[in-house]
Amino acid sequence: MMVVFFLSPDATAAEIGDIEQRIQSSPYVVRMKPVSSEQAWERFQESFPELREILKSLGANPFPPSFEVTLHKKAFMSNEIIGFIEDIKNTKGVEDVQLNRDWVEKMQSLSRLARAIGFFLGGILILASFFIISNVIRLNVFARQGEIEILRFVGATNTFIRLPFLLEGITLGVLGSALSLGLLFLLVKLFPLYLGHSLGALQEIINFRTLSSSQALGIIAGGVLMGGMGSLSSLSRFLKI
Secondary structure (H helix, E strand, C coil): CEEEEEECCCCCHHHHHHHHHHHHCCCCEEEEEEECHHHHHHHHHHHCHHHHHHHHHHCCCCCCCEEEEEECHHHHCCCHHHHHHHHHHCCCCEEEEEECHHHHHHHHHHHHHHHHHHHHHHHHHHHHHHHHHHHHHHHHHHHCHHHHHHHHHCCCCHHHHHHHHHHHHHHHHHHHHHHHHHHHHHHHHHHHHHHHHHHHHHHHCCCCCCCCHHHHHHHHHHHHHHHHHHHHHHHHHHCCC
């Protein structure tokens, strides 16, 4: 959700200050980042290392200074933002504007598709986890029928008999979620190293990151819930007390 305003090479400090003030005063702007010609030069070389020799042969820096402006998500897709961009574009000292609105719309459509696929696959994995834990508990119940009979004869309560199986299911859920977090951490750390610079400019778009603490706790809590529900489902059907 970014608009880039390229400045004229001969723009004065007063003109640049006026442009910056106009951008910052807009309610559509989330943040603004000034990018100098040197920073643009270094960024291009990092994204396209194979073109460094071509840049050196130019003998001059072809990249103008600019303001990278991040807009509100809803404002970016509204028609009102066009007026704001035209106003800044017509300000003295602004040479050009880069607005990839159509490209962003396509990326958002792709993102929605990827999210839908993710929810679908996630639902399948959740159901698979539920049935796996339920079947494990069922097998353990059958394997311990003799012990359960003895516990009944000595007067053990229903809760006392069911609790170990319930704890076993919860433990399986916690271990499964912790293992998935560990594998995700390794993937995030190693996969970008494996790809190296082959992503090129896509490094600005594709960002691999580990889950936040709240997200990790949410996955572990989901594992506890799936483990508990799988255990209770199996106990209600196969452990008659």
